Amino acid sequence: MEFKLNDEQRRMVESVRELAQGKFRQRALRWMDGTFPWENIKELAELGVLGMTVPEEYGGMGLPVFETALILEEIAKVCYPTAMAVLGEAGVQTRVISHYAPASIRERILPQVVSGDCILSICMTEPHAGTDVRNYRTNAVRKGDRWVINGVKTLISRAEEAGMFVVFTRIEGKPGREGIGCVLIEKGTPGLEVTGTYHTMGGENLHEVQFNDLEVPDENIVIREDGFKKLLNAFNTQRCLNPSISLGLAEGAFDEAVKYVRERPIFGKPIADFQGIRWKLADMYKDIEAARGLLYRACWTANPFPDPFLAATAKVFTNEMAIRVTGEAIQVHGGFGFTDEYPVSRLYRGARYGSLGGGASETLRDLIGRKIVSGDMDTDGILALGYF
Numbered sequence: 001m002e003f004k005l006n007d008e009q010r011r012m013v014e015s016v017r018e019l020a021q022g023k024f025r026q027r028a029l030r031w032m033d034g035t036f037p038w039e040n041i042k043e044l045a046e047l048g049v050l051g052m053t054v055p056e057e058y059g060g061m062g063l064p065v066f067e068t069a070l071i072l073e074e075i076a077k078v079c080y081p082t083a084m085a086v087l088g089e090a091g092v093q094t095r096v097i098s099h100y101a102p103a104s105i106r107e108r109i110l111p112q113v114v115s116g117d118c119i120l121s122i123c124m125t126e127p128h129a130g131t132d133v134r135n136y137r138t139n140a141v142r143k144g145d146r147w148v149i150n151g152v153k154t155l156i157s158r159a160e161e162a163g164m165f166v167v168f169t170r171i172e173g174k175p176g177r178e179g180i181g182c183v184l185i186e187k188g189t190p191g192l193e194v195t196g197t198y199h200t201m202g203g204e205n206l207h208e209v210q211f212n213d214l215e216v217p218d219e220n221i222v223i224r225e226d227g228f229k230k231l232l233n234a235f236n237t238q239r240c241l242n243p244s245i246s247l248g249l250a251e252g253a254f255d256e257a258v259k260y261v262r263e264r265p266i267f268g269k270p271i272a273d274f275q276g277i278r279w280k281l282a283d284m285y286k287d288i289e290a291a292r293g294l295l296y297r298a299c300w301t302a303n304p305f306p307d308p309f310l311a312a313t314a315k316v317f318t319n320e321m322a323i324r325v326t327g328e329a330i331q332v333h334g335g336f337g338f339t340d341e342y343p344v345s346r347l348y349r350g351a352r353y354g355s356l357g358g359g360a361s362e363t364l365r366d367l368i369g370r371k372i373v374s375g376d377m378d379t380d381g382i383l384a385l386g387y388f
Contacts, residue, residue, distance in 0.1 A: 009067055015047055016074045024079045028346060031081040034197075034205035036161045040082045041116055044075075051114030053090045055098055058110035065237055065302035069244035069295065076248025077255070078343070080350030081203045083245045088158050089113055091241055093122040093166040095234045096182060099304065101222045105184060109164060121162035123153040123209055124231075130155075131363050133228060134176050138169040138211065140183055145218050149183065149191075149211045159194045159207035163187050167211070168231060171224060180227035184220045191215065202350040232308070235358065239311040240299045242358035243318035246351060247291055250322040253329035253347040254284050260333055271332075280332060284325045291318040309371050312364040319354035319361060326351045 005013065024040055031037045044050055052068055054060025063071075068090055076083035097109055097120075112118030129135040138151025149169060159165075164186055171181035185192060191214030198206045223230055258281060261272040271277050295318050298310040326348035330337035337344045355361040 005070075009070070012067070013070050013074060016044075016049060016071050019043060019047065020075050020078050020082075024075065024082055025343075028079045028343065029340065031079065032203040032340070032346065034199050034203065036158070037079070037082045037085055038161075040079070041085055041119075044082075044086060045114070045116030048114070049086065050089045050116050051110075053094050053098070054110045054114050055106075058098075058106060059114040060110065064299075065240050065304075065306055066296065066299040069240055069299050072241055072244045073248035073251070076245040076350070077252035080245070080249060080346065080353075083248065083350075084157065084202070084204055084353075085119075087241055087245065088120055088122070091122075092231075092234045092238050093120040095237055095304075096122075096166060096222060096230070097184075099234070100182070100230050101184070102219065104219055105222060109184070112163070118163040119158050119161045121156055121158040121165050121209075123156050123165050123167040125153060125155045127152060127154050127208075131360065133168075133180060133231070136168070136170050136180065138167070139173055140169045140171055140181065140221075142172060143215070146215045147183065147218065147221065149185070149214045149216065151211050153209045153211075154196070155198065155206045156209050157204065157206055159209050160197075160205070165192070165209070166222070168227065171227070177228035178226075180223075180231065181221065181225065182223035182227055182231075183216060184222055185211070185214065185216055186220075189214055189216065200353070202353050203346070233305045236305045236308050236311045237302065238358045239308075239315040239364075240295065240302070240306050242354055243291070243295050243315045243322075244299075246318045246322035246354040247288070247295060249347045249351045249354075250284075250288050250291070250325040253326040253344050253351075254281075254288060256342070256344050256347075257281065257284065257329040257332045260336075277332060280328050284328055287321045287325055291321045294318065309368065312359070312367050315359065316355070316361045316364050316368070319351075322351035322354055323348075 048061055049071060051060030052063040056062045072083055075086055126136055140147045140149045164184055167183050167185055168180060169183055170179045191212045193210045194207050195210050196208035200206060261277050262270055264271050294314040298306050298314040301307040301310055329344040330348055333342055333344055336342050
């Protein structure tokens, strides 16, 4: 297995790294109060990053999952809120539109995503149903050539900034997973209301969104049937992109820790000269590299969506690795690591989200365990991989 970047891939990653390290790092504290990082987003749009997963026919780059993960990783090294904002344009909602929406929606929305003129907000979680999609209560009912939507979504990202909401809803009250569909709702539509704000420890704001007798035309229906299966396909991509942010946060914290121990003196010499500190760094490094291998391999299987089992495995390991590594980076910094002035504090807070979003670790562990005991998976070492 060789993850070797070609010249075009390397140029893109280096361009994003230069922008992130040169400008985003200096601005990172600005966004910790929930302010949306518009300045960063506009600069990324100019690079073409916001359209990295949009097909080329709509002005995007049509990048595979692997390259997308590399770019998110670079942004997350210095700024979690910006990485999450970019994930919103490159993640589930864009892929749902690209792969499943009618041509009229793709032609109308995707070029605006590329330019940064339309922020997308995906609405899935409900107050009583997160992972339990079968118990969604939001419902769309047909009324002539229009659809009437009622319901509540919660913990929604970018609701204040979004130009379009990609809403997973029940269709005509059909029960269970089979009744799930998807509808596109434009900002300012009567009956759409942002009713609550939750400020997160990572810095970004999440919101509650209500739909009260909201009407949309028939052409705004993205998915009419088989929505749960299509949602899972798109979510397997999210289970690679979410941990790519975790990987970047861990790498950023590791870099800060290495820099600090080289410069910080104690008892007349740098703390890097103490074996206990070097061992911490060694453990952080091996955890990062183990996660990188799992994650990149899962990304490599995408055609167009990653292998569900490998994506789940990579996500659980990488999310939890990031919590350990960023926590150790704080420990290495001592009391300074507990302050906002040092990046490791922010990176740790961002890392804590990974195992909650895109499929909680407990849910994915059960998915992995069920696959193992089902007998459907060959566990015969390297011969069982099929692809590597």
